[in-house]
Amino acid sequence: MGKTIAEKIFASHVVDKPSGDIHVIRLDGVFCHEITTPSAIVDLIERGKDRVFEPEKIKAVIDHVTPAKDSKTALQGKILREWSRRHKIRNFFDVGRNGVCHALFPEKGFVRPGYTIIMGDSHTCTYGAFGAFAAGVGTTDLEVGILKGVCAFKYPSTMRINITGVLPAGVFAKDVILSVIGRIGVNGATNQVIEFGGPVVEAMSMEARMTLCNMAIEAGATCGICEPDSTTVAYLWEFIADQYASESAALDAFSVHKPDADARYSSVLNHDVSSLVPMATYGYKPDEVKPVSEMDGTPVDQVYIGSCTNGRIEDLREAAKVLKGQNISDTVRAIVSPATPKVYATALEEGLIKIFTDAGCCVTNPTCGACLGMSNGVLAEGEVCASTTNRNFNGRMGKGGNVHLMSPATAAATAIAGHITAVRG
Amino acid sequence: MKTFNGRVLFLDRPDINTDEIIPAKYLTEISREALKPFLLEDLKLDGFDPATDIEKNNVIITRSNFGCGSSREHAPWALEANGINLVIAESFARIFRQNMFNCGMMALELPGDTIGRLFSQYSAEPAFAEADPDTGTITLSNNTQTEQIPFSISTFDRELITAGGWLNYADTKY
Ligand code: SF4
Numbered sequence: 171m172g173k174t175i176a177e178k179i180f181a182s183h184v185v186d187k188p189s190g191d192i193h194v195i196r197l198d199g200v201f202c203h204e205i206t207t208p209s210a211i212v213d214l215i216e217r218g219k220d221r222v223f224e225p226e227k228i229k230a231v232i233d234h235v236t237p238a239k240d241s242k243t244a245l246q247g248k249i250l251r252e253w254s255r256r257h258k259i260r261n262f263f264d265v266g267r268n269g270v271c272h273a274l275f276p277e278k279g280f281v282r283p284g285y286t287i288i289m290g291d292s293h294t295c296t297y298g299a300f301g302a303f304a305a306g307v308g309t310t311d312l313e314v315g316i317l318k319g320v321c322a323f324k325y326p327s328t329m330r331i332n333i334t335g336v337l338p339a340g341v342f343a344k345d346v347i348l349s350v351i352g353r354i355g356v357n358g359a360t361n362q363v364i365e366f367g368g369p370v371v372e373a374m375s376m377e378a379r380m381t382l383c384n385m386a387i388e389a390g391a392t393c394g395i396c397e398p399d400s401t402t403v404a405y406l407w408e409f410i411a412d413q414y415a416s417e418s419a420a421l422d423a424f425s426v427h428k429p430d431a432d433a434r435y436s437s438v439l440n441h442d443v444s445s446l447v448p449m450a451t452y453g454y455k456p457d458e459v460k461p462v463s464e465m466d467g468t469p470v471d472q473v474y475i476g477s478c479t480n481g482r483i484e485d486l487r488e489a490a491k492v493l494k495g496q497n498i499s500d501t502v503r504a505i506v507s508p509a510t511p512k513v514y515a516t517a518l519e520e521g522l523i524k525i526f527t528d529a530g531c532c533v534t535n536p537t538c539g540a541c542l543g544m545s546n547g548v549l550a551e552g553e554v555c556a557s558t559t560n561r562n563f564n565g566r567m568g569k570g571g572n573v574h575l576m577s578p579a580t581a582a583a584t585a586i587a588g589h590i591t592a593v594r595g
Numbered sequence: 596m597k598t599f600n601g602r603v604l605f606l607d608r609p610d611i612n613t614d615e616i617i618p619a620k621y622l623t624e625i626s627r628e629a630l631k632p633f634l635l636e637d638l639k640l641d642g643f644d645p646a647t648d649i650e651k652n653n654v655i656i657t658r659s660n661f662g663c664g665s666s667r668e669h670a671p672w673a674l675e676a677n678g679i680n681l682v683i684a685e686s687f688a689r690i691f692r693q694n695m696f697n698c699g700m701m702a703l704e705l706p707g708d709t710i711g712r713l714f715s716q717y718s719a720e721p722a723f724a725e726a727d728p729d730t731g732t733i734t735l736s737n738n739t740q741t742e743q744i745p746f747s748i749s750t751f752d753r754e755l756i757t758a759g760g761w762l763n764y765a766d767t768k769y
Contacts, residue, residue: 185769189750194769205622206667212625219766235623242623249625292666292690308668308694314765322751322761324689356610357660361689390663392689455610542619542665563614563664565637 172430174328175395176363179303179427183286191325199280199287199304200315202230203271206290208249210313222257223319229280230254231263233271234538239545269510269536272296272478276380277510279409283398283427288315293478293560294393295386299379300406301398301427303363306387326392327436329359330429332368335444340593342488343378344480344558344577346370347385348449350441352459360390362436365429370443371396376405377484384479385560388456398424448592450556450576454564462580462592469501471553473585474567475578476507476534477541480558483513485578490522492582492593493529499588504531505547511536531585543567556584596757597699599681600725601653603735605718608640611657612664613691617673619665630669631676654724655682656713662691662702671698681726683733685710696752697761701726703733703746716740728753 173181186194200223207230214220222228230250238244247264254262263274272293275281283301287294290312297304307321315321333346351358364386371379379396386394396402403410403420414420448462475481475489486508498504506526508514514536517523526533532547539546541559549555549571558581559566562573574590583593615638617630624630635645655661655674661684662670671694674682680700685707687695695702703726705713713735722737726746733744758764 188754188768192749192751209625209627209668213762217762240623245625246623290666290668292664294666306666306690308666308671308690308697310668310697310761311693313762317762318765318769320765320769322693322765356663357686360660360686390660390688544619544622561614561664563612564639565618566614569618569620569637 171434172432174363174365174429174433174435175301175397175427176303176326176328176393179284179286180325182284185320192322193325194320194322195286197288197315197319197321198227198285200228200312200319201271201275201287201289201294202228202250203234203291204232204246204250205234206309206312208246210290210309210316211249211253214313214317219317222259222316225258225260227319228259228316229261229275230259231268231271231274232265233268233274234542235545236265236268236537267511269513270478270481270538272384273482273509273513276300277512279406282406283402283424288312288321292387293384295391296380296384296478298383298386298393298395299376300402301396301424303393303395305392323392324361326363328363328365330365330367330435330438332438332440333366333370333443334368334440335370335442337370337443338446340579341443341446341448342577342579343374343381345446345449346443347382348451348459348575349443349446351385351389351457352449353441354389356388356390356455356457358389359386362391364389364391364394366394366396372399375484376401377482380482381479385456388560397428448577448580450574450580450590451562452574454562456560456562456575462576462590465590468590469554470556470574470584470589471502472547472549472555473502473504473581474540474547474555474557474559475505475581476509477538477559478509479560480578481507481509481513483516485558486513486517486522489578489582490525492579493531493586494525496529496586498530498585501588502585504585505534505540506531507534507539507546508536540567556581556590596759597680599701601678601723602651603654603656603717603722603724604648604652605714606640606643606655606657607714607718609658610660610663611638613662613667613670614664616662616670617667622667622669627672628676630673634673634677649677653678655679656710656724657682657684658710659685659707661687663688666690668694668698671695671700675700681724683724696755699756699760701728701756703748705744705746709744728756
C-alpha cells in the first residue's frame with residue numbers, strides 16, 4: 171500500500187510505538203518563541219533538567235511582543251535570550267534581527283522537505299509548504315522536544331485536497347484557504363494532515379503555499395503539506411547548493427517526499443477555484459466565510475496587513491498595488507507589519523514602504539503584535555478590524571473587538587474605502 | 596496521579612477555543628497559578644458567568660471541538676489552577692487534548708448522542724462526575740439518579756496519567 175507524504179516522513183523518523191497508533195518520532199527541528207518557551211525553560215530548570223538535545227536543531231526568536239512593551243514581556247524575552255546563550259543556540263533572533271517566526275524560519279532555510287518540526291505555536295503547520303511534517307504543540311511537548319528531540323503523535327491519516335481549475339486574477343491563496351475552511355469547517359480535518367495538491371498549488375509560489383498551509387490548523391489539521399517540487403528547490407537553493415550537484419539533482423532527491431500514486435487517503439476533495447471570488451470571514455470562527463461582495467459596506471475601524479499568514483513580500487506587493495497613489499479613508503487607521511527584516515528591507519527597496527506611508531498607513535517593525543491582541547494595534551471594545559491574519563476568534567485582537575479575515579489586496583481596498591470592499595476592476 | 600471528580604460545569608456550545616479559555620493577554624504570566632482568575636473570562640454563553648460558575652465546579656462537560664485554536668498549554672494550566680482536571684466532550688482539538696494528557700489530566704470523548712443526553716438529563720441541577728482511568732468508567736450522579744458510562748482510553752494515555760505527564764514518561768524512556 172502506498173504512502174502519503176506524512177506517512178513517509180513518519181516511517182523514516184519513528185523511534186518508538188508505545189501503544190496503538192501512537193508514534194514517537196525523531197525531530198529535525200524544535201523552534202521556539204518568547205511566549206510559550208519561557209514557561210518550558212523555567213519548568214526544565216525547576217526539574218533540574220536545564221539541557222537541550224542538540225543546539226543546532228533549536229531555533230529561537232522573540233517575535234510576539236517586540237520590542238518588549240512592559241516588564242513582563244521583557245522578562246519573557248530575557249529568559250529566552252539567556253537560555254539561548256547558555257546553550258549555545260546560534261540561531262537566536264533578537265530585536266532588530268527578529269521577525270514573525272513562521273515567516274523568518276523558512277526564509278533562513280531552516281525548513282526542508284521531509285523534516286519533522288515542532289514548535290509551541292499552532293501555526294507551525296505553515297512549514298508543511300516545504301513538504302515537511304510540522305506541528306504546533308504545547309509546552310510539555312516542547313519541553314520533551316528540547317530535552318530529548320522526540321515527540322509523540324497519533325499516526326496521521328491524510329486528507330488530500332486538490333485545488334483545481336484556474337485561479338482568477340485578483341484572487342489569492344488566502345481566498346483559496348478561506349474557501350476550503352468554509353467548506354470543511356473548523357473541525358473538518360481534526361487529527362488529520364491535509365495534503366494540498368493539484369494544478370493551482372503546483373503553480374503557487376512558496377509564499378502562497380505557506381499562506382495555504384498556515385491556516386490548515388483553522389480546519390483542525392495537524393499540518394498542511396504540499397509536495398516539494400522545482401519551486402521548493404528554487405526557494406531553498408541558496409541554502410542547499412553545496413549539498414547537490416544541481417537543482418535537478420536536488421529535485422530528484424526531494425522526490426522521495428512525494429506521495430505514492432497509490433497512497434491511501436481518508437478522503438479526497440477536489441476544490442475547483444475557477445469561479446472563486448475574494449472571500450472574508452464574518453463571524454467569530456474561521457469557517458464563517460462569504461464573498462467579500464456580500465459584506466460590502468461593513469464599516470471597519472482598523473486595517474491590519476501582516477502576520478505569518480500574509481506579511482511576506484508578495485503580500486505587501488499586492489497591498490501596495492492597490493494603495494499606490496491613494497489615501498486611506500479618514501475613518502480608518504491602517505497598520506502594515508512586514509513579517510521579517512528581509513521583507514521590510516525589500517519593501518523599502520521596492521518603494522512599497524513609501525507607498526504605505528504616503529497613503530497614511532503606519533508601518534511597524536516585524537512582529538506578531540496586533541495579530542493576537544498583545545501589542546502594536548490592539549482593538550478597543552466594539553471595534554472592527556479588517557485583517558490579513560488567520561484568527562477571528564472573539565477578542566483575538568483585543569477584548570470585545572471583531573476581526574474579518576481577508577487577503578492583503580482586499581484589506582488594502584478596505585483601507586481606502588473605510589469599509590469592507592473588494593478591489594475594483 | 597491527579598483526581599478526576601467534582602461538580603460539573605456544563606458548557607453548551609461547540610468549538611470553544613483557547614482564546615476563550617484563557618485570553619492571549621495573560622500569556623505573559625510565567626507562573627501557572629497566576630492564570631487562575633482569568634479562566635473562561637472571554638466566553639460569552641447564556642447562563643454562564645465565570646465569576647460565580649468556576650469556583651464550585653471541578654469537571655467540565657461540553658460539546659464538540661473543545662480547545663480549538665492556539666497551542667497554548669496555558670489552557671489546561673488555567674483549568675488545573677481552578678481544580679479542573681477532567682473535561683468530557685464530544686471531541687477535542689488535537690493539541691488541547693494532547694496538552695491535557697501531557698499534564699497528567701484527562702480529556703475524555705463520549706459520543707455526541709450521549710453528550711446530548713447528559714445535557715438534557717443533568718445540566719438543570721447540580722451534578723457530580725468522577726472518571727476512573729483504571730476501570731474506564733465515568734460515574735455521573737445528581738440527587739435523583741446515578742449512572743456509569745464507559746469510556747475508552749489508550750494504554751499510552753493511561754500511562755501518561757500514571758506517570759504524571761509526558762515529561763516524566765519521556766525522561767525515563769527516551
Ligand atoms: S502572526 Fe499571529 S498567528 Fe502568526 S505566529 Fe504571530 S501571533 Fe501567531
